[in-house]
Amino acid sequence: MKSSIDDLKKRGYIENIDMKDYQNLSHEELYILIKSQKAYERTIAARLLGENVLDEVSDILIEVLSKEKNLYTKIEICNVLEKCSTNEAKKMIVLLGKIGDNQHHTLPQSISKKVSYPLPRDIIARTLAKMNIKVLPLMIASRDIHAIREIIDSIGFMCFYNNVSNEKFIVGKLVECFEIHKDDEIIRWKIVMAFSSFQDKDIVCRLEDVKLNDKEALIREEAKRSLSLIKRCI
Numbered sequence: 001m002k003s004s005i006d007d008l009k010k011r012g013y014i015e016n017i018d019m020k021d022y023q024n025l026s027h028e029e030l031y032i033l034i035k036s037q038k039a040y041e042r043t044i045a046a047r048l049l050g051e052n053v054l055d056e057v058s059d060i061l062i063e064v065l066s067k068e069k070n071l072y073t074k075i076e077i078c079n080v081l082e083k084c085s086t087n088e089a090k091k092m093i094v095l096l097g098k099i100g101d102n103q104h105h106t107l108p109q110s111i112s113k114k115v116s117y118p119l120p121r122d123i124i125a126r127t128l129a130k131m132n133i134k135v136l137p138l139m140i141a142s143r144d145i146h147a148i149r150e151i152i153d154s155i156g157f158m159c160f161y162n163n164v165s166n167e168k169f170i171v172g173k174l175v176e177c178f179e180i181h182k183d184d185e186i187i188r189w190k191i192v193m194a195f196s197s198f199q200d201k202d203i204v205c206r207l208e209d210v211k212l213n214d215k216e217a218l219i220r221e222e223a224k225r226s227l228s229l230i231k232r233c234i
Helices: 005-010 027-033 039-049 055-065 071-081 086-093 123-129 133-140 145-161 167-180 185-197 201-213 217-233
Strands: none
Touching (some): 055 071, 071 123, 123 145, 167 201
């Protein structure tokens, strides 16, 4: 059964016609609207604030996103943040793994059946993954264990869909992370997945080893999948 428009609006959904009564609001008025009790008004405020993303705008959007429960409002805020710069990325990295409970806390039952790179589950990781590749050095520098678990998804996704000029450096950092956190099965699994983004012979050798020797069956299967994706791109 399809949701009614009223039901969708309660989840933050808007159509272009919904914008007409809000187009002339000042920034100060939009700052109030972004904290409205009505989800669709928060979505409208996010879209209008996104037309001119100042530092204080990104701060407010990140604050609202950290508490937002409604799907369409979250999507709209993320759409704005994806267009932001490294300054905003720094603020978002602090929130990795801390919003919602959609992150992987245990290994999944099976690997992805897609022939593309899976979209990160963590909402901040998903947003970072779609930002300009200039934020990549910031992501590689992360040290917090919970952030690392999520940032690997962003790095893998970004590198899979972009031509990354400093590829060897990124590969080296992922390999280093793999070795440091090799007892963390979530990190090990996610890095094996991220390896699929690089057509690198050393990565292929490492994946072949994981495929044969990792103690977790799912990680061995993920290594096979990564190898097949690399071969598909050669």
